[in-house]
Amino acid sequence: MKKKILLLIFCMMLVEISASNKSKVQITNLNCEKLSDPAGVETVQPRFSWILKSKERNQFQSGYQILVDTCRQNLDRNIGKIWDSRKVISDQSLFVTYEGCKLRPSTRYYWKVRVWDKKGNVSEWSEIGSWQMGLLHKEDWCGARWIGYKELPDSMRLVPGYKNADDYRVGNRAKERAFVPCFRKEFELKKKIIEATLYVSGLGQYECFVNGKRVGTDFISPGWTNYDKTVLYNTFDITHLLGKGANAIGIIVGNGFYYINKERYVKFVAAYGEPSLICFLKMKYSDGSVDKIVTDKSWKCSPSAITYSSIYGGEDYDATIEQKGWSEKGFDDSEWKNIILVKGPLGNLVAETDYPVKVMKEIEVKVVKVLPDSSYLYDFGQNASGVIEIQVKGKKGSKLKLIPSELITNENFPDQKASGEPYYLTYTLKGEGIERWSPMFSYYGFRYVQIVGAVPEQCKQKSNLPVIVGLKMLHTRNSSPETGNFNCSDVLLNETNNLIKWAIKSNMQSVLTDCPHREKHGWLEQTYLMGNSLAYNFDIYHLFRKIIRDMKDAQTEDGLVPSFVPEFRLSTGAFRDSPEWGSASIILPWMLYKIYGDSTTIREVWTMMTRYAGYLKTKSENNILSYGLGDWFDLGPADPGVSQLTPLSVTATAIYYYDLSLLAQMAGILNKKEEADFYISLAKDVKMSFNQHFFDYKKGVYSTGSQTAMAMPCAIGLVDEDYAQKVVNNLEDSIVQHDKRLTAGDIGFHFLVKTLTEWDMSKLLYEMNAREDVPGYGYQIKKGATALTESWQALKSVSNNHLMLGHIMEWFYAGLAGIRQETNSSAFKNIEIKPAIIEGIVSVKANHRSQYGNIVSEWYKSNKKLIVAVDIPVNTSAKIFLPASIGRTVVESNKRVEKNKDIIFIGTDSNRMIFQLGSGKYRFQIIEE
Numbered sequence: 001m002k003k004k005i006l007l008l009i010f011c012m013m014l015v016e017i018s019a020s021n022k023s024k025v026q027i028t029n030l031n032c033e034k035l036s037d038p039a040g041v042e043t044v045q046p047r048f049s050w051i052l053k054s055k056e057r058n059q060f061q062s063g064y065q066i067l068v069d070t071c072r073q074n075l076d077r078n079i080g081k082i083w084d085s086r087k088v089i090s091d092q093s094l095f096v097t098y099e100g101c102k103l104r105p106s107t108r109y110y111w112k113v114r115v116w117d118k119k120g121n122v123s124e125w126s127e128i129g130s131w132q133m134g135l136l137h138k139e140d141w142c143g144a145r146w147i148g149y150k151e152l153p154d155s156m157r158l159v160p161g162y163k164n165a166d167d168y169r170v171g172n173r174a175k176e177r178a179f180v181p182c183f184r185k186e187f188e189l190k191k192k193i194i195e196a197t198l199y200v201s202g203l204g205q206y207e208c209f210v211n212g213k214r215v216g217t218d219f220i221s222p223g224w225t226n227y228d229k230t231v232l233y234n235t236f237d238i239t240h241l242l243g244k245g246a247n248a249i250g251i252i253v254g255n256g257f258y259y260i261n262k263e264r265y266v267k268f269v270a271a272y273g274e275p276s277l278i279c280f281l282k283m284k285y286s287d288g289s290v291d292k293i294v295t296d297k298s299w300k301c302s303p304s305a306i307t308y309s310s311i312y313g314g315e316d317y318d319a320t321i322e323q324k325g326w327s328e329k330g331f332d333d334s335e336w337k338n339i340i341l342v343k344g345p346l347g348n349l350v351a352e353t354d355y356p357v358k359v360m361k362e363i364e365v366k367v368v369k370v371l372p373d374s375s376y377l378y379d380f381g382q383n384a385s386g387v388i389e390i391q392v393k394g395k396k397g398s399k400l401k402l403i404p405s406e407l408i409t410n411e412n413f414p415d416q417k418a419s420g421e422p423y424y425l426t427y428t429l430k431g432e433g434i435e436r437w438s439p440m441f442s443y444y445g446f447r448y449v450q451i452v453g454a455v456p457e458q459c460k461q462k463s464n465l466p467v468i469v470g471l472k473m474l475h476t477r478n479s480s481p482e483t484g485n486f487n488c489s490d491v492l493l494n495e496t497n498n499l500i501k502w503a504i505k506s507n508m509q510s511v512l513t514d515c516p517h518r519e520k521h522g523w524l525e526q527t528y529l530m531g532n533s534l535a536y537n538f539d540i541y542h543l544f545r546k547i548i549r550d551m552k553d554a555q556t557e558d559g560l561v562p563s564f565v566p567e568f569r570l571s572t573g574a575f576r577d578s579p580e581w582g583s584a585s586i587i588l589p590w591m592l593y594k595i596y597g598d599s600t601t602i603r604e605v606w607t608m609m610t611r612y613a614g615y616l617k618t619k620s621e622n623n624i625l626s627y628g629l630g631d632w633f634d635l636g637p638a639d640p641g642v643s644q645l646t647p648l649s650v651t652a653t654a655i656y657y658y659d660l661s662l663l664a665q666m667a668g669i670l671n672k673k674e675e676a677d678f679y680i681s682l683a684k685d686v687k688m689s690f691n692q693h694f695f696d697y698k699k700g701v702y703s704t705g706s707q708t709a710m711a712m713p714c715a716i717g718l719v720d721e722d723y724a725q726k727v728v729n730n731l732e733d734s735i736v737q738h739d740k741r742l743t744a745g746d747i748g749f750h751f752l753v754k755t756l757t758e759w760d761m762s763k764l765l766y767e768m769n770a771r772e773d774v775p776g777y778g779y780q781i782k783k784g785a786t787a788l789t790e791s792w793q794a795l796k797s798v799s800n801n802h803l804m805l806g807h808i809m810e811w812f813y814a815g816l817a818g819i820r821q822e823t824n825s826s827a828f829k830n831i832e833i834k835p836a837i838i839e840g841i842v843s844v845k846a847n848h849r850s851q852y853g854n855i856v857s858e859w860y861k862s863n864k865k866l867i868v869a870v871d872i873p874v875n876t877s878a879k880i881f882l883p884a885s886i887g888r889t890v891v892e893s894n895k896r897v898e899k900n901k902d903i904i905f906i907g908t909d910s911n912r913m914i915f916q917l918g919s920g921k922y923r924f925q926i927i928e929e
Contacts, residue, residue, distance in 0.1 A: 023121035025061070025874065026053045027113060030129035033353065034095075034541050034596070039197070040134035040235035040351030044103055047095040047600075050113055050126065051853045052874035057902050058918030059874045063089045063116035068100050072110045075128050082109065087116070093875055094597045094827055094851050105140040106197065106282055108132045134235060134351040135199055141280050144294035146344025148276040149181035149301045149337075152259075159228065161270025161569040165262035174269040178259045180306040180441070182326055183277050184333060185299045186248045192286040193242050198249075200279035201233035203272070203345060204256020204311070205441050208279075209327035210241040210249055218356035219387075219476050220311075220441060223510030223546065224257040226566040227272045227345040229553035232352035242283070249293070250327025253277050254309045254441030257568060258345075264313030265420040267519055268569035276342050278349070300336040302326070306440065311520065314423050315439040319430035320397060350549075354542040355479040357509055359386075363473040368456055369412055375452045376459075377412050378471055383447040383787040383801045385506035385516035386475040388425065389438040392454060394466025396431025400453035404446035406517065406800045414450050418798050420518035434469050443476055445506055445516030445801045447786065478508035478543060483849040484536045486812045489842040489860075492770050493812070496777040500806035503788035504534060507803040511547060511565070515790070515799040521564040522547060524584035525632070526804040528591060529750040533809035535595045536819075536848050544588050548601060551585045552608045559615030561585040561608075563629075574642070578628035579619075579652040580747050585612045586659045590666060596851055597827030602666045610675070613663055616656050617682075623689035625652035631708045633791060633805070634745030635775055640791050640798070643745065645706040650694055651747050657686045658716040687718055700726035705734060708748025715751040715758070728759050740768045742776045742792060750807040757815040760910065762836035765815070769808055770840070777808065817846035817857040822879070827851040831878035833870050834912075835859050852876045866926040874919045881912040882924060888913075889927040897924070 029051040033041055052061060065087050067080030074081060083100020093115075103109070109132070114125045135141055158173040165174070198215065200208055201222055208215040215236050222232035253275040255261075262269045281293040302323065308316040325331045366381035383406045392400065402425040405414030416423060423444055427437050454466040486497050507513040511522030512534075527547055534540045550565035563571065563581035570576065586609045589601045602609075619625055626649040629642055636644025643651065660683035667676035690713070694703045700723060703709040710731040713719045719727050735741075744752045756765045772778030775792035783794045790802035814820045818835035821828045828850035835844065835857060843860035853873025860867050872878045884890055886908060890897045897903050897915065904916040 021121050023115070023117040023119075023123040024054060024056065025059060025115060025117045025123045027051075027115060027123060027126035028053055030111075030113070030126055032111070032129060032131040035353070037130045038353070039132040039237065040199070040233070040353065041131045042134040042136055042351050044136070046098050046131060048098065048111065048113065049094045049096070049851065052093065052115065053853065054117075054874050054919065057920030058118065060118050060919065061091045061093055061115045061875050062118060062120060063087050064093070064096070064113055066096065066111060066113045068098065068109055068111045070107065070109055072128060075110050075112055078125065091875060095600070103133055105133050105136045108195070132197065132235065135280070135349070141199070141278070141349070142292050142294055143296070144278050144280040145296055146276050146278045146342050147183065147295045147299055147301075147339040148274050148342040149179050149303070149339070150274050151340060151342045152271060152273045156271060157273070158269060158271040160567065161260065161268040163268045163569050165266055165269045170262070170269060174259070174261045174271045177261055177263065177308055178255055178274050180252065180254050180304045180309050181275055181301045182250060182252045182304045182323070183299055183301045183339065184248060184250045184326060184331070184336070185293060186246060186329055187293055188246050189242060189244050189283070191289070192244065193239060193283055194286050195284040196237070196239045196242050196281065198236045198238050198279060198281050199233055200236070200251070200277075201231055201349065202251055202253035202277045203227065203231065203275065204254055204258030206251055206253045206277065207440055208236070208249070208251045210238050211243075211247055212250075212325065212328035213241055215241070216356070217358050219358055220256060220443065220510075221356050222352045223354060224566060225347065225550060226553045227258060227347050229347045230549060231345045231347040231349050233278075233349050234352055234356075238281075246329040248327060248329040248331065249279070249281070251277055251279065252304050252306075252440065254306065256311055256441060257566075260310060260312060263308070264310060265423050266310070266312050267420065267521070270568055272345060273342065276344055278344065297338065297341065299339045300333050301339045302333070302336040309441045311442055312420060312423070313442070314425045315442045316426040317437055317439070318428040319435060319437070320428055322430060354510070354546045355481075357476055358479040359474045360477050360479060360505070361475040363475060365471055371412055371450065375450055376456055377408065378449045378451065380447055380473045381786070382473070382502065383445065383506075383785070384473065384475045384502060385443060385445050385477060385509070385801070386473050387438045387443050388449055389436065389472045389474050390427065390468060391434050391436050391470035392427070392429065392466050392468055393434045394429050394431065394454070396429060398429045398431075398453070398466045399426060400451060400466055401426050403450040403452070404444050405448050406446050407796055408448055414448060415796070418518070418796065418800070419445060419515070423517070429466055438474060443516065446473075475505070477505045478510070480508065480538045480540060480543060482537060483539050484813065484847055486817065486846040488816060488844040490770060490840070492772070492778050492781070495781050496769070497809060497812055499777060499781060499785060500533070500788050500809045501537060502786060503801055503803050503806055504530075504537065506787060506801050508538065508543065511550065512543065512803065514804060515802050517801070518799065522550065522566070523564045523581065523804075524551070524561070525563075525581045525746060527584045528587040529747065530803060530806055531588070531591045532595070532814070533806055536810065536813040541592065541596050541598070544592055545601060548585075548588050548605055552605055555585070555608055555611065559611040561612050574627060574629045579616060579625050580628055580630070580655050582612060583655045583659050585609060586662055590662045593666070593669070594826050597829070599669050603670055606666075606670065609663060609666070613659055613679075616659065620656065623653070623686045624649055624693055625656050628652045631744065631748045632746040634706075634708065634748065635741075635743045635792050640745075640795075645704060645743055646708040646748060647703055650703045650709050651712060653686065653690050654712045654716060654718060657683055657690060657718055660686060661717065690718055691720065697723065700730050702727070705730070706748070707731070707735065707744040707752050710734065711744065711752040711755040712748060715754040728755070731755070732761060732764060735764060735768065739774070740764070741774045742768060746804045749805060753807045753811050757811050760836070762811070762815045763838050765811060766838050766840065813846050813848060816841070816844045818881070819846060819848050819855055819857050828855060829876055831855060831872060831876055832881070833857050833878055834881040835868065837866065837883050864928040866928070868924040868926070870917075870922050872917055872919045872922070876919060878917045879906070880915050880917055880922075880924075881909060882915065882926060883911060884913050884926045885911055886913065891925040891927070892922055
């Protein structure tokens with residue numbers, strides 16, 4: 001008995017020892033290919049990431065173990081038959097490459113991970129994540145065919161498109177409206193389903209229903225591409241929508257960018273084909289057997305109630321010809337015609353991995369006004385991308401017209417002159433109670449909408465017209481998660497942040513559009529110039545990956561990357577070929593590495609990047625490039641447009657140098673020593689030529705001395721170290737002498753913000769932008785803008801919801817809050833917190849959810865103290881730059897910093913003390929003298 005008691009005590013001690021050795025680090029945010037439980041994964045070596053959390057300071061990962069299996073129950077038993085990585089000694093928690101058994105298409109896999117902390121203690125296993133493989137090869141579609149209501153004859157194909165619908169080369173092509181067809185297929189299930197996956201693409205865009213219920217919440221899916229190169233498909237788990245017995249799939253397909261006819265407003269006309277569809281439904285039964293449904297000759301089709309649809313011109317819907325229940329089982333489709341098999345697009349089917357466009361916010365009407373013609377104007381108070389949702393009741397056959405706009409005339413009528421006209425929507429009532437409708441395949445940028453042919457509910461006694469019971473703006477955008485927030489004590493800066501954020505949201509679509517109305521093109525310069533601003537606020541990894549693919553598809557045989565992609569229409573001259581635009585093909589892969597720690601993209605598109613650099617080399621003369629659009633929309637004496645204050649050769653050659661320097665660094669990452677040496681040498685030659693050509697060594701001035709000409713060389717390393725301070729001083733003097741007014745444009749202002757931030761001139765940047773008396777952000781807000789405008793002056797003649805000039809947002813995070821990373825860091829592994837404490841601002845708070853976790857920087861002034869509070873994620877470290885000279889009293893956790901073992905003093909920088917921190921929460925108090 002005594003031996004049993006002793007054995008029991010010994011076992012209990014072992015349990016206690018084992019428990020004490022368990023790490024308290026928590027594993028969260030499991031991602032495969034940087035998505036949570038993704039479907040449609042096409043890489044055969046997916047990559048895993050996770051985020052660690054701990055209440056302990058200075059915590060980091062020292063090892064990990066990953067298990068993968070097709071059976072969730074195996075993982076519950078800690079068995080990974082597909083892959084068991086065993087313990088790997090590494091702090092890597094981002095993009096860990098799968099190295100297990102060969103993966104099968106259309107198969108679901110489960111995974112989990114555990115880690116070892118800084119003391120070598122192991123954590124609990126994470127929750128179980130999953131991913132589902134996509135269709136890796138053409139044969140994986142199991143014979144699915146492209147189907148349509150009608151086929152576009154080869155003679156009527158119009159690719160690429162033409163900007164001018166009246167161009168003689170267009171002829172009679174893209175003249176007729178395309179049918180917007182409904183497709184359906186009814187089938188019977190005799191056994192219990194345990195898993196059903198639908199793979200589907202409808203061009204231009206589609207909406208899918210199973211047994212009358214909507215599949216997903218995507219809007220205008222799939223994303224738009226060069227359909228001759230790439231066609232995106234979507235993957236959905238529809239197990240919950242199917243049941244034993246009869247079932248039905250119904251899919252409606254609209255035009256999107258696949259067919260744009262010359263009617264109403266068009267930015268261009270094009271015809272890849274008539275709306276068409278392909279899908280494959282794979283079903284797994286409880287007995288282990290598998291069945292499939294594919295698009296083939298057995299499907300039926302019919303015109304829908306959408307009688308006109310254009311991504312540029314609007315949409316018409318006739319509810320009197322609706323076919324109720326068309327996507328449900330038991331619907332009588334005897335009057336429907338058999339589909340035809342069509343050629344379909346030329347491009348390869350590729351899984352869409354970017355976050356889909358969705359309705360992200362509902363905005364209510366703020367004001368309703370009656371107009372002189374007795375129609376009504378609804379004001380939503382916010383200029384944004386989206387669609388109008390109406391609730392209306394009235395007699396069958398009554399028709400109302402909706403005209404959205406971002407601006408209004410002096411008489412309060414919609415003003416579409418700068419946003420593409422005519423764009424409008426029509427709805428014909430079926431006369432059955434309250435009818436709800438919003439367009440499926442068209443969106444616009446607007447704040448106002450005029451309603452013609454109906455009256456507000458409060459006016460129904462005065463008219464026999466249909467009654468508007470409800471009206472909303474449904475704001476649609478790319479559903480990329482938000483990753484940051486900024487707020488400070490300065491009201492105008494907060495309003496500016498909001499102004500820019502609405503422009504970002506309105507233009508985050510399948511591409512990064514310049515404006516959500518007249519163009520909807522993916523102009524490339526804004527991608528990298530606004531890249532950091534975007535990334536502080538949203539997870540743009542997948543959006544940028546998609547844009548990079550678009551650039552790769554658009555690259556010409558001689559290496560040119562055109563100024564916008566997809567290149568649905570051919571532009572001419574600088575609007576097609578401008579170095580500051582095409583250089584996105586080199587800068588974006590670099591940004592993905594710096595922001596997210598992904599070097600895979602660099603490897604995948606190395607050829608594209610080097611071909612573009614080679615193209616620029618052929619266009620240079622003595623290493624100088626002298627063409628392009630330059631500092632687009634800078635503030636000069638003439639109307640905004642092509643650069644006025646800075647020669648084209650300055651910005652073109654500077655960005656060429658920047659491309660070469662980045663290629664040298666990326667070659668180093670890929671261990672391409674020969675290529676690295678080549679680009680280092682070529683960049684050195686370009687730098688020498690640039691300075692010989694543009695720099696006045698005696699005066700310390702570049703070219704015309706404009707803000708752009710002075711800031712751009714500083715920001716990208718073109719200025720020799722011996723002259724850098726002189727150039728920066730001259731830049732500062734010039735700005736002050738010109739009343740601290742903005743003059744830099746689309747290209748230059750980004751580099752001006754960067755230069756003033758890095759040279760500790762945030763006070764000057766603040767004084768330039770915290771004002772409303774001259775063109776700039778405050779000026780736009782004073783004029784009533786609710787989204788960033790295309791011009792500093794907020795001109796009515798150009799777009800009033802435009803992305804390109806929002807560069808100050810990067811300073812809010814990297815300057816005022818000071819959240820940035822060390823030069824050689826990526827994914828914020830090695831963080832810098834370097835806040836700019838400015839007279840006139842009392843408090844600043846910002847956060848950025850990096851790949852490793854949430855970084856927070858907050859400072860405020862209180863009772864002769866400066867408080868600086870920061871959060872540093874697990875598995876990272878940080879240097880914090882505190883505005884205090886040696887000898888000042890600095891307290892953290894109620895201890896002077898020199899007595900705090902968690903904080904290491906590492907030196908000074910100007911009037912700052914620099915400390916090294918591990919992960920954790922810190923709150924510093926700096927006592928004013």
